[in-house]
Amino acid sequence: MDVQRPYGAPALELRANNMAPHELIEEELMLESRNPEMAAMLEMLERAAMGDSTILVTGESGTGKDVLARQIHRWSARCHGPFVAINCTTLAEHLLEDELFGHIRGSFTGAVNDKPGRLEAGNSGTVLFDEIAELPTSLQIKFLRFVQDRCFERIGSNRTLRVNVRVVVASNRNLEAEVAAGRFREDLFYRLNVIMFTLPPLRERTQDILVFADWMLKRLSVAGGRRDLRLSPEAAAALIGYRWPGNVRELHNALKRAADLARSETITPDDLPDSVIHRNSATVAAPAAHGTRLKDFEREQILRALAQSSTLGQAAATLGINVTTLWRKRRHYGIG
Ligand SMILES: Nc1ncnc2c1ncn2[C@@H]1O[C@H](COP(=O)(O)OP(=O)(O)OP(=O)(O)O)[C@@H](O)[C@H]1O
Ligand SMILES: [Mg+2]
Structure with a gap:
């Protein structure tokens, strides 16, 4: 496999490409709880953040999945690297694919330049895949490969790229139920479900x-x-x-x-x-x-x-x- 690792100094290179990573705004968070389960979870989350495993955060809307995903990055050894958040609901399927993987010039009408995707933007940092249950089934297999070995190709390219990113995934849907309903690949679910946190509702x-x-x-x-x-x-x-x-x-x-x-x-x-x-x-x-x-x-x-x-x-x-x-x-x- 022709694996390229062209990202010696990723953050600098990103700036040079004018691909500003999703800015990680310093936000002050409440990271304590009087609820014993929540308190234990926050403590565990901090420990888990220091490793490099994939973390899946679930919970009802507004429970703080996004803000905690950002906190995982801050707690991690990658805190000086980029933090990139990708919301799987906001884009049409082909746009999401382009956003994630990027493309090379001429790969489709309007692709006048090579364009790196957000996965490349996250190199050496953390990538949050928000609302992962919404990831179209057609992209799930490509995403599975990325989660497994961090490899992918830009659209239209046969050059395989590999990035070094920590994957954090958030969902307000129960992914097991999505798997049972046949909307989410079981193999992908198991790949993502390495460390799972379910934030309790208020x-x-x-x-x-x-x-x-x-x-x-x-x-x-x-x-x-x-x-x-x-x-x-x-x-x-x-x-x-x-x-x-x-x-x-x-x-x-x-x-x-x-x-x-x-x-x-x-x-x-x-x-x-x-x-x-x-x-x-x-x-x-x-x-x-x-x-x-x-x-x-x-x-x-x-x-x-x-x-x-x-x-x-x-x-x-x-x-x-x-x-x-x-x-x-x-x-x-x-x-x-
Ligand atoms: N621990 C916290 N400390 C301070 N504010 C918080 C905390 N958790 C949540 N919030 C507040 O709640 C808002 C919503 O949090 P967040 O966007 O992380 O929720 P979510 O679980 O991702 O919701 P959704 O499923 O709708 O995307 C934040 O913008 C923030 O104002
Ligand atoms: Mg959210």
């Missing part, structure tokens, strides 16, 4: 809602020149009680909006989106997700009772405790 780690909110409000306070943005107990309870179908993305957006709308430093339910405050029984989160500590559960119940009552007495009655006890517990948990 409703299954309710302990993290207020932790994330505190973290985010601190940053918004600094960014917006506000001294100390905080949640009223009612707003906190509303955040906990909501199911967050859009997960961290939705919470992030709700907090940003609230920070903009709040008249004072205290965010009230009025500053939250209607979807969050107009709860009904179907949208109230299950009380204690698996692994929730008793203390967190108690705090959550108090916040919820306060949100649903107009007086402290009413909230105490709902909780089956007296007002003094509720007052004491509020202080203990730093509520209000």
